[in-house]
Amino acid sequence: MLQSIDWSLVDWSRAQFALTAMYHWLFVPLTLGITWILAIMETIYVKTGDPEWKRLTKFWMKLFGINFAIGVATGIILEFEFGTNWSNYSWFVGDIFGAPLAVEGIMAFFMESTFIAIMFFGWNKVSKKFHLASTWLTAIGANLSALWILVANAWMQSPVGTQFNPDTARNEMTNFFDVLFSPVAVNKFLHTIGSGFVLAAIFIIGISAWFLLKKRESRLAFRSITIAAILGLLASVHLVLTGDGSAKRVAEVQPMKLAAMEGLYDGKEGAGLVGFGILAAKEKREAETGEEFIFKFEMPKVLSWMAYGDANHFVAGVNDFKNGNPERGILSIPEKMQRGGIARQALDDYKRAKASGDTARADSLKGLFSDPEFLENNFKYFGYGFHDDVNYFIPHVPITFYSFHIMVILGFGFVLYFLIFLFFASRGELQKRKFWLRLAPWVIPLPYIASQAGWVVAELGRQPWTIQDLLPTVAAVTRIDSGSVIVTFILFALTFTVLAIAEVKIMLSAIKTGPKNEGGTR
């Protein structure tokens, strides 16, 4: 099936998916986080009856609405792109992957879109309590949708609860709860939700700081910063903890990704964690054998401890996977390619035997796909059978390494940042801290960068897989002329860019206008 594969097709299809996903992810985290904060603010309003809290809620709600629309716009493409650009994928795993997408629609999107309408338009139409409930339900709906799509994504990283059916030539679900409660899924969800909170908190602090500097709406700005700093601090600590959990999951199910994240080429016992470093160029590394970094700051043994809970544990490097490490029981990529090739051949032979009516042979070949030994030794590496270049199965180390470290450094920085603002707020000194107030608006882009970097690690770090070890991108892509994909890529890039510019301009204009005065309620 790969005789005439057009590599530019694979690359452009990946580029298009990355483009849509990254644009989508520019807008979604704010939605995920700020809806909770809106719900909390409105709860305070309903509890205290203080109309200033209502004004505040409405102001952030307005910014949320602007942001939400474009998140929806970029989201619809993502869902359908699985079909349009990854149709072989859609069949190969649709039996499992489709379910979370459908549940997302039924359970989450309708909740979100029904109650968001009440949230925006219901202030004068429904009771205070019904309105408050709607705001909470909007937050729950938004986050439920994140849950289901992340369950789907986690399954791609760690395919569980499934069995291959040679008759239909696809993977079929055997246990829904394995899929839903897979440790990777749970961790991913918690980590992602946390990132939404942190991003929303930094967004709110940045804008409120600007108001304080301009000496406008000081009371509202002060309240916003206090709430955002408290929630942000909790969420950023939670991010560090779930980040650690994520690393353990990666060590378990995607050890190659872990090696790439740390720029670890040759595995070792008691591996250190690179706090930051600059990777040596590929040629230099190969020529001088061994030196992976031009410069690095390393915490000894921490990586082993973090990934395996044992400071002396062996952590495998990229070369261990590439060339194999029999001592540690790691198969080389060529070995996996051979084993996966056997599984693919068995499937082809089965199809041929069936077509030619050779039932005896067909039955015995079919039996292989439920034979535990064959599954463990061969089918497990099915995806390796799709390509004959070893390097195809190695992710891009520098991109993975730098993205990971940018995310982690920023993540720790956010904890400090919230602490500082909370400290000033608690002492009533915010107004005086001009440096921090001036800095705050410029900090807003940082959680966006951290969040994007996180997804780059998650997705580029596991290349070439669409489904870990089972289906590489080259076998997942829709067969179409790459020209069509290039044209749609350009169309999307232009559309999203124009819409994003409009979004930012509207947002800035709404911020400058500030909270609306509620006639009579003040």
Place this chain on the structure above:
Amino acid sequence: MFENLSLLTLQHYWWIIVSLLGSALVFLMFVQGGQTLIYTLGKNDKERTMLVNSLGRKWEFTFTTLVTFGGAFFASFPLFYATSFGGAYWVWMIILLAFVIQAVSYEFRSKAGNFLGAKVYEGFLFINGLFGTVLIGTAVATFFTGSQFSLNDLNQVNWEGPARGLEAALNIRNIALGFSVFFLARILAILYFMNNIDNDAIFIRSRKHLWINTIPFLIAFLFFLTMLLVKDGFAVDPDSKMVSMEKYKYLHNLLEMPVILVMLLIGVAGVLFGIIRALIKKTTIGIWFTGPGTILTVLALFLIAGFNNTAFYPSTFDLQSSLTIENASSSKFTLTVMSYVSLLVPVVVAYIWYAWRSMNRKQITQEELSKEDHVY
């Protein structure tokens, strides 16, 4: 409880659910229809703002239904998802783009600093209304007219149509359904405006344009329906699973499944009754007949496409590659799990209903919009 059902029953159950979502989608596309009428029915900014806001409080339901329709189709009939979306690439991409630009247009239209200007966003809404309806209708028509593709023994699609799906727009029957959906969406929108907006000028203009849209709708739809009933259909042999052409297949399906025939007749009668009533009497309730009538009609069409041993996504290039509800479906396990999820649907419908009722108690007026602080 679903565990005890046979795979075939589950496949039928899920075809009904997907069909219901599809028919709800066609009804909710009154939003798209309305978007093509903003300048026809609104002669000044105030009127246009009322029209836009009236639609703006509903557009997300249409959008969400489309997304859920896609998700449910993926979960229950993944081979359709893979074959049609991957194959008829350009049709779906144009539809998607039309929905991308819709999603921001309501929110951005009247906001300060919106970069493109209100007119451009209104243009986006028009494009969405035109292409969204015509192309979705055209794509659904291929359920009866077929597409050119083949599947290999790993169920991977090879699209043989020259224009990746756009060739469907060259078939007069497909186009007829596309325009039926377009004009029906406009009719539904007109009836919705008559119900939802309290403004005499818009009401009078709406009734006039109801005539103008009903005539082309009837021509396009009756043409499609007649062609459908006299055309050959894609029949599946229940034992050998071989697909072959059968004369008057869709007519036979209606006669062999009288419940669906009755559904179709009631549906069409409902659509017409709502229209006629609004034409002869100054009433606001036309939508209550034409809306449900639309759902029944579309549901009946979907059901005769997939039930009674019929291939619902036929291939004219290679008959045996045609998709049926049996060969395109998910596994029994997945359908069972999803059937439990489907029990949520009545809950969803109930809270949507409750929320709409509490929001729609009063019609939209200029006075209300001037007090509203979230205006599109």
